[in-house]
Amino acid sequence: MIIVREVAQLRQAVAERRQLGANGEKAEYGSATTQQHTVGFVPTMGYLHEGHASLMHKAREMADTVVLSIFVNPIQFGPNEDLDSYPRDEERDLEVARREGVDIVFLPTVAEMYPQPTRTKIRVSSLTDRLCGASRPGHFDGVTTVVAKLFNMVGPDLAFFGMKDAQQVAVLQQMVTDLNMNVTIVPCPIVREADGLALSSRNVYLSAEQREQALVLSHSLRKVREVSEDVVQNTLTILQLYQMVESTITSSPLADIDYIEILTFPGLEPLPPKQRLSDVEEDIIVALAVKFGNTRLIDNMRIQKAEVLSHV
Amino acid sequence: MIIVREVAQLRQAVAERRQLGANGEKAEYGSATTQQHTVGFVPTMGYLHEGHASLMHKAREMADTVVLSIFVNPIQFGPNEDLDSYPRDEERDLEVARREGVDIVFLPTVAEMYPQPTRTKIRVSSLTDRLCGASRPGHFDGVTTVVAKLFNMVGPDLAFFGMKDAQQVAVLQQMVTDLNMNVTIVPCPIVREADGLALSSRNVYLSAEQREQALVLSHSLRKVREVSEDVVQNTLTILQLYQMVESTITSSPLADIDYIEILTFPGLEPLPPKQRLSDVEEDIIVALAVKFGNTRLIDNMRIQKAEVLSHV
Numbered sequence: 001m002i003i004v005r006e007v008a009q010l011r012q013a014v015a016e017r018r019q020l021g022a023n024g025e026k027a028e029y030g031s032a033t034t035q036q037h038t039v040g041f042v043p044t045m046g047y048l049h050e051g052h053a054s055l056m057h058k059a060r061e062m063a064d065t066v067v068l069s070i071f072v073n074p075i076q077f078g079p080n081e082d083l084d085s086y087p088r089d090e091e092r093d094l095e096v097a098r099r100e101g102v103d104i105v106f107l108p109t110v111a112e113m114y115p116q117p118t119r120t121k122i123r124v125s126s127l128t129d130r131l132c133g134a135s136r137p138g139h140f141d142g143v144t145t146v147v148a149k150l151f152n153m154v155g156p157d158l159a160f161f162g163m164k165d166a167q168q169v170a171v172l173q174q175m176v177t178d179l180n181m182n183v184t185i186v187p188c189p190i191v192r193e194a195d196g197l198a199l200s201s202r203n204v205y206l207s208a209e210q211r212e213q214a215l216v217l218s219h220s221l222r223k224v225r226e227v228s229e230d231v232v233q234n235t236l237t238i239l240q241l242y243q244m245v246e247s248t249i250t251s252s253p254l255a256d257i258d259y260i261e262i263l264t265f266p267g268l269e270p271l272p273p274k275q276r277l278s279d280v281e282e283d284i285i286v287a288l289a290v291k292f293g294n295t296r297l298i299d300n301m302r303i304q305k306a307e308v309l310s311h312v
Numbered sequence: 313m314i315i316v317r318e319v320a321q322l323r324q325a326v327a328e329r330r331q332l333g334a335n336g337e338k339a340e341y342g343s344a345t346t347q348q349h350t351v352g353f354v355p356t357m358g359y360l361h362e363g364h365a366s367l368m369h370k371a372r373e374m375a376d377t378v379v380l381s382i383f384v385n386p387i388q389f390g391p392n393e394d395l396d397s398y399p400r401d402e403e404r405d406l407e408v409a410r411r412e413g414v415d416i417v418f419l420p421t422v423a424e425m426y427p428q429p430t431r432t433k434i435r436v437s438s439l440t441d442r443l444c445g446a447s448r449p450g451h452f453d454g455v456t457t458v459v460a461k462l463f464n465m466v467g468p469d470l471a472f473f474g475m476k477d478a479q480q481v482a483v484l485q486q487m488v489t490d491l492n493m494n495v496t497i498v499p500c501p502i503v504r505e506a507d508g509l510a511l512s513s514r515n516v517y518l519s520a521e522q523r524e525q526a527l528v529l530s531h532s533l534r535k536v537r538e539v540s541e542d543v544v545q546n547t548l549t550i551l552q553l554y555q556m557v558e559s560t561i562t563s564s565p566l567a568d569i570d571y572i573e574i575l576t577f578p579g580l581e582p583l584p585p586k587q588r589l590s591d592v593e594e595d596i597i598v599a600l601a602v603k604f605g606n607t608r609l610i611d612n613m614r615i616q617k618a619e620v621l622s623h624v
Contacts, residue, residue, distance in 0.1 A: 007492060120436045120456075120490035127431065144432075145491075152492040178432035179457075180319060180464040 001097065002104045006112055007153050010067075013104045014039060014154060017065040038063040041156035041183075043147060046070035047087040047201040048096040051191040055160040056100035058188050067154050068097050069106040071113060076142025082294075087204050106154070113149065121145050124171045124178075127268050131167045131287055132298065135258050143168060144175050151183055159183050164190045164198050166285055166300045170266035173312040187312055190300075192218060198299045210292040213252040217288055220248035221301035224286050228277060228303045238262050239273035241286070249290060258289035258296060265302055266312045280305050313409065314416045318424055319465050322379075325416045326351060326466060329377040350375040353468035353495075355459060358382035359399040360408040363503040363511040367472040368412035370500050379466050380409050381418040383425060388454025394606075399516050418466070425461065433457050436483045436490075439580050443479045443599055444610065447570050455480060456487050463495055471495050476502045476510050478597055478612045482578035485624040499624055502612075504530060510611045522604035525564040529600055532560035533613035536598050540589060540615045550574050551585035553598070561602060570601035570608060577614055578624045592617050 004010045018037050040063025042055045048070075059066045070093055077083035090107065097105050122144040127133070133140050151159065161169050169187045176183055191199045196218030197211070206214060223244060227233040236244070242262055249255050263270055265285040277284075287300040316322045330349050352375025354367045360382075371378045382405055389395035402419065409417050434456040439445070445452050463471065473481050481499045488495055503511045508530030509523070518526060535556060539545040548556070554574055561567050575582055577597040589596075599612040 118490045
């Protein structure tokens with residue numbers, strides 16, 4: 001496993017891997033074979049958990065070379081957010097990467113990524129109006145900008161993102177499509193603890209009591225899934241679904257609700273409150289953001305309704 | 313010369329050229345040779361003149377494959393601008409391209425470039441606050457967005473832009489740097505008619521009388537250059553230089569001044585009015601935008617002051 005901290009080193013390491021054939025051997029007749037060599041990329045903010053590991057695992061299955069980046073990106077954090085306290089453990093992260101068979105790990109410093117403050121931002125409109133885009137102004141511009149930079153540095157064919165950050169997946173897919181980036185976004189399922197809590201680096205902030213009460217998020221979404229799969233219950237309206245989720249969450253005294261939204265996916269558009277779940281023909285997402293103390297947790301459940309699966 | 317109108321065809325055509333060695337022959341030992349194959353890209357809005365031809369000529373000198381794009385980009389035109397009347401002549405453009413030895417010409421439709429209205433925009437701040445960025449709100453977002461798309465489609469090593477659009481060069485260089493795009497921007501000198509008028513597709517709009525009076529632009533800039541090269545006169549202040557330019561231009565009754573600005577280049581920052589030209593240590597640009605009737609013409613003169621040439 002190669003560990004690099006500079007962009008020039010990263011480009012070199014990826015280029016050398018691309019010269020290998022799909023089987024890892026140096027290609028004799030380079031042109032055809034090198035074109036077949038696929039690079040899979042997993043961009044993260046580190047403090048890796050099994051959710052990240054599942055992305056690396058998927059990349060390992062689908063690509064010849066797996067690149068992992070670890071970078072806590074300042075420009076996607078708001079002024080009152082947790083940039084300074086964000087958990088970091090490089091040594092443990094490298095162990096996880098090694099275990100998952102990652103080929104190249106890129107760990108740039110802030111100065112390497114932003115030698116000067118950036119004057120360029122990538123803005124995806126419309127999809128960033130609701131959910132975390134509304135609660136965290138400027139956050140997604142920070143995400144799209146850093147991901148575009150990383151894509152330009154790594155030059156991947158495939159890039160893997162967890163559906164825990166469903167809005168992020170939708171936003172990045174829009175950017176890739178709109179800017180004709182030659183990358184395929186591969187969304188991966190949410191990974192959960194045994195009791196249902198969605199894995200997140202920020203779970204480490206929770207006290208024991210907050211950790212217990214945070215289960216209302218996954219419980220409410222489990223109920224949503226059960227309702228959607230039940231031919232009688234799925235005649236519930238969007239509003240009734242919302243109320244069911246809200247009452248489940250508010251059963252926790254510590255839960256401070258930022259948003260509960262029921263939207264189409266990936267278009268992220270609202271649905272008529274009186275529409276029956278069974279009558280909706282697009283994929284739906286039920287998305288939550290709830291604070292426990294200072295820790296903001298998000299979770300979501302995607303309900304597949306469309307006859308044809310959207311790519312994302 | 314290959315002519316393509318779809319992105320998929322373009323990617324294929326470029327990929328096939330890249331498989332050739334630098335001498336144009338199919339590479340046996342592909343990997344090393346294909347890495348040396350350089351692609352030079354000239355993005356234009358068509359109605360090609362000798363200015364564009366000089367870009368293609370430079371690309372032909374510097375690169376193994378030359379790609380030309382012709383696309384009148386709707387999202388860089390304001391609502392009261394000349395999108396519908398912008399001059400077009402595909403047949404003549406292809407002749408110019410053929411003459412200049414272009415390998416691939418890309419002529420997409422609006423639908424090919426924007427199958428859906430774009431929700432993603434690339435915004436470069438600061439450099440777009442003045443000059444044409446102030447006069448044409450949203451224009452440079454349209455430019456950076458379409459150029460990023462084209463770069464992602466073509467995948468060039470080098471990209472050629474004329475210094476007639478000096479702010480555009482500075483803005484694109486900022487974008488390429490900030491987003492770690494693996495492209496080198498090559499700025500090329502302004503090409504002028506024999507009497508000094510800077511070549512521009514929009515010159516075709518000018519009546520005979522307007523064409524004659526438009527010469528005040530290049531005349532004023534020629535004076536600027538003479539002053540800067542004269543060890544006595546270059547003790548003029550920035551303000552005096554400005555006044556000299558303004559009085560030259562206002563000698564034309566038809567001239568309707570949008571802006572005259574004297575700024576650093578490529579930082580595009582203003583200079584203290586009382587500073588002597590001889591005391592300035594950075595490169596300077598004197599930039600003009602003047603309307604003759606409905607036609608807005610721009611021109612500029614770059615004065616090299618810095619001991620070390622900036623890349624742009």
